Amino acid sequence: MTLTEQLTELARQAKAASRALGLLSTAEKNACLLAMAEALEAGEADLLEANAEDMALATAQGLRPAMLDRLRLDSARIRAMARGLREVAALPDPVGRVLEERVRPNGLRLQKVSVPIGVIVIIYEARPNVTADAAGLCFKSGNATILRGGREAQRSNECIARLMVSAGQAALGPRFPAHAIQVVPTPDREAIPILLSLTSYVDLCIPRGGEGLIRAVADCSKVPVIKHYKGVCHVYVDGEADPDMAEQIVLNAKCQRPAVCNAMETLLVDRRIAPSFLPRIGRALAQRKVQLRADPEALQALQPLQRELAMELRPASEQDWYTEYNDLILNVRVVDGVQAAVEHINHYGSAHSDAIVTSNEATARQFLAGVDSAAVYWNASTRFTDGGEFGMGAEIGISTDKVGARGPMGLEELTSYKWIGFGQGQLRT
Structure with missing residues (x-):
């Protein structure tokens, strides 16, 4: 299977999962998030083993000390990831909120209702905790997520995602959409432009990292990108x-x-x-x-x-x-x-x-x-300027765009909306 075929299948599975995920109740999503938190803590030994392999390879490749610190997992950081998932579970569900309602002169009732965006690609650098944070936020807001971390964190990211998916399956059984959380299985840089060209399946990309990474993503993407280039x-x-x-x-x-x-x-x-x-x-x-x-x-x-x-x-x-x-x-x-x-x-x-x-x-x-x-x-x-400081709970990023989300992005910023009309046979004349 070619890289394009592999990534197309990944994105197709994510789109199908997003539709199933959008049908889960708040209670079901929260049960999964709590089970995922427990799984990360219970899987500490596996996580530390995977992270040790990443750290050894990154050290051999001369990764800077600051980046090595971002890459490193320990018991405290694993507990912090689990705590973050529990905090997301405790937040109000952003999906299904009636944002606006109006009744037209002909009696047609219209509601503007919040809905998931669909499939969100998150591209980030050497911070395995982003895997849990981003996946948890996207899951609570009803979005399937495709995670593409730095090559230096590949084993850690895959282990985190595997533990979270297994926990969700244990909590919900067949109702859990197994492809709601996926990690891009290759560190190949060509994966990014291919993935971000799949406009039939991918709805949004959120890059997190330095200006160089964000500009490279924005330049190659054919799907919308929410971003901030730098913080001056x-x-x-x-x-x-x-x-x-x-x-x-x-x-x-x-x-x-x-x-x-x-x-x-x-x-x-x-x-x-x-x-x-x-x-x-x-x-x-x-x-x-x-x-x-x-x-x-x-x-x-x-x-x-x-x-x-x-x-x-x-x-x-x-x-x-x-x-x-x-x-x-x-x-x-x-x-x-x-x-x-x-x-x-x-x-x-x-x-x-x-x-x-x-x-x-x-x-x-x-x-x-x-x-x-x-x-x-x-x-x-x-x-x-931070999602936690703004009372949003966890944050998936900060946007300086003017269309769509702006500033810290929490759960509400990971939703779109649709109009629902309730009629009694009205016809337009």
């Missing part, structure tokens, strides 16, 4: 900001977890307070080993600290303003008020997450209305 996030400290609050928000946005997509990459400071605030925040950032790349005005204000604290400081290049560092590196620019901050963010940002710190409501409203991003904040850190 900003905090603007306004001239009427509380300096203590501003300092804490900046430090949280940059330093709590610098490698994530909702971490701040550029700090904008109102010219009115730059002479007092920049030395203060520069000192706090230097204590946390943050490298600064500054425009001429900020550079001048920060240079005394460079000499005093041996802080790493250099002029910012034009490319720096577009860069997602995922590291303890921060751009700093002085701007002339809120409108200049909005213009900078809309020009250089990635439409992900941006924040203003100010005590002036009118200024905040101008910022919130003017910044064209998926999430904007007033007096809060950009780090809150």
